[in-house]
Amino acid sequence: MKTSLLCTVTAAVIVATIQTALSEERILPVPAVTIYPGDTINESMLKDRTFPENYRFRTAVVESPRVLAGKTARRTLLPGEPVPLNAVDDPKLVTRGVQTGIVFEEGGLSIIGVGIPLQSGTMGETVQVKNVDSGRVITGRVQSDGRIRIGIQ
The missing domain is CATH 3.90.1210.10 (Antifreeze-like/N-acetylneuraminic acid synthase C-terminal domain)
Structure with a gap:
């Protein structure tokens, strides 16, 4: 009787130990x-x-x-x-020094140009970009298509 009770308790402890070990894995x-x-x-x-x-x-x-x-x-x-x-x-959608499109939209007005980013950026990140036509440095937000939207953010 004592032997079978001891075996049952030992088996229960072993099963509990194995279950605990399995639940502790990542x-x-x-x-x-x-x-x-x-x-x-x-x-x-x-x-x-x-x-x-x-x-x-x-x-x-x-x-x-x-x-x-x-x-x-x-x-x-x-x-x-x-x-x-x-x-x-995150993947860089614009790369420093590589020409990309810049877009300004407000109301019904839409102006599209070309700029050279002064830093690489991911989607939604604010970067500085140099306008190729005017030479001015402006700030814009990187869009999912790789263009930079400037103006009111």
């Missing part, structure tokens, strides 16, 4: 291949990897593959390693 997205700086990340480049809950990461890491999809690598990301938050960035 599943994180990691690169399946080497991703180089400037590469745009898509979900096919990622896989899930399980880490123990007590694993200590050197920096804050990305916890969802949806966060990584569409981002650009800022440095080399190695296969199987967690992706630090500061290792990825």
